[in-house]
Amino acid sequence: MGRKIIIEPVTRVEGHGKVTIHLDEAGNVTQSRFHIVEFRGFERFVQGRPYWEAPVLVQRLCGICPVSHHLAAAKAMDIIAGVGPEGLTPTAEKMRRLMHYGQMLQSHALHFFHLASPDLLFGADADPAIRNVIGVALKHKDLAVQGVLMRKFGQELILATAGKKIHGTGAVPGGINKNLSAEERDAFLKAPDPLNADKMIAWGQAAVDFFKDFHKKNKDHVDGFAPFPSNHLSLVRKDGALDFYHGALRAVDAKGKKILNDVDYRDYLDHIGEDVRVWSYMKFPYLRALGKENGWYRVGPLARLNVCDFIPSPRAQKEFEIFRAYTKGKPNSMTLHSHWARLIELLHAAEIIKDLLLDPDLQGTDLVKKGRKAHEGVGLLEAPRGTLFHHYRINADDQITMANLIVSTTNNNEPMNRAVHWVAMNVLDKKKEITEGMLNRVEIAIRAYDPCLSCATHALGRMPLQVELRDARGVLLDRRER
């Protein structure tokens, strides 16, 4: 009889997910799915609340990436407050950028050093007892220490810009509610090693060099693991530069041809649709120009480096040129190269953080602008995991009447399914015995996308954990619960 293999939960990603692989009687993979079984309805919760509460309210969504939601909501509320997406004061925009780039630094550091590096350093077949951050600490202490301290540096930047570590209130509709004092600035610029901006740049460079060295020694595995062509979507600056905070929407296909040519993201509904499937509460966004079947796309570090024309900081730009040259200028479709791209972004974030800290605009006192109120606002930015969409409407009483959120991980829903399917077809197909290493390869494929499943379905994070084994007719063969 056919078998269904289920991996639940996916370890070392935020939130929980379930993977189902269905084998027929001969052991051939007939179907594989990565699906979420909880539904939260956060968008309905915010309805009726005053619009100015949105940037703080949305942080309840997820404790892993609250800053992304805070800033995306603030950008949407800027429009409602009558301040266009590019109408903030220099101090306000740069404070938000510092908050955002600080978040990118710490999020990317966490993901690589403590989520992905155990697999890369020990291999997919290593004992699970060491294939984790403690194992990294035991064998590669310097890497583990750097990861911890980069996290701390980024978190302190968030505190200095958002005002609080939890439910920060830094960004308000039309601006920001604090600047960065000279004393706060110097704490990041002039602190003794290692918690200063220069050390973060040095470690960012070291992280990229580490990966390139690892890649050289493990080329077949890194290049050959779950490659599949796709479209790619990201924001880009007006001049085509990589920009995490603001830009126009661009999408390219697997050959690099533009599908969306730098469109205003406020018109995203004209270009992005959301499909639903009966077996998952997570939606499947797609480019309308290509339809539901072919319009799915990747977001996140790999997509961003495939979409942008250049990176506006010197060390990261140099690494970007090496990255692009590897695929002769064409989009990179190799799943594990997401880690390479992520580390180049980590380096870029560190460089931009130093540039911002040196900018006297951060000590400016003109913090908020006001304009003629609008009743609809859209805010997009590039969160660590990919493009994040926030869209709100309000009524005459300033209450939110509609909220639509497309979070980064939802944008990567189909790519994650494709990656799981690749592993199912290439690693599990026709195997008589299913090993821990095989199952871990499925998780490696998912972890490359750094999914935050807590956001993607807005789940409460307390979903029951079930593993079910069913035959081809759906008859339950075995069940485990946690």
Next chain:
Amino acid sequence: MDQKKILVFGIGNPGRGDDGLGPRFVERLRGRASSDAECHDAAPANACDLELRYQLNVEDAYAIKDHDLVVFADATTAGEEPATMDEVFPSDTIAFSTHRMSPAAVLALCHELFGRAPRAFTLAIRGYDWDVGESLSERAESNLTVAMERFHDLMESLRL
């Protein structure tokens, strides 16, 4: 008496009902420390570093490294009512998600990276309602009051 360095974490999302028990605990400590009428009771709180977290993560191994005593205050979904204070030790068998790190894992990472780990306790406060919202349930509020007593008892027993 040597002044001990004490760190108290309040862990949880204050936007998720009783998941805010940890942060609320720290807020009460903070409030108690600023009250002249309770300065005697507040002595341990005055000596405490107080931190809020959505969840523990790897950088907390750095945060605890120079402290003598750490208390991790967090809501529990199924623990004993109303609240329990238990000593926690570095764990050497790890299989955790970095969506959140356990106190034991943070202690283990601290030990591996920095050569020592402080004495530590978890203060598990029973919660009941996890829906999106900023209020604690009535029972959770009551448990929080007991949690304050458990903390006070710990400080007394350790002569702090």
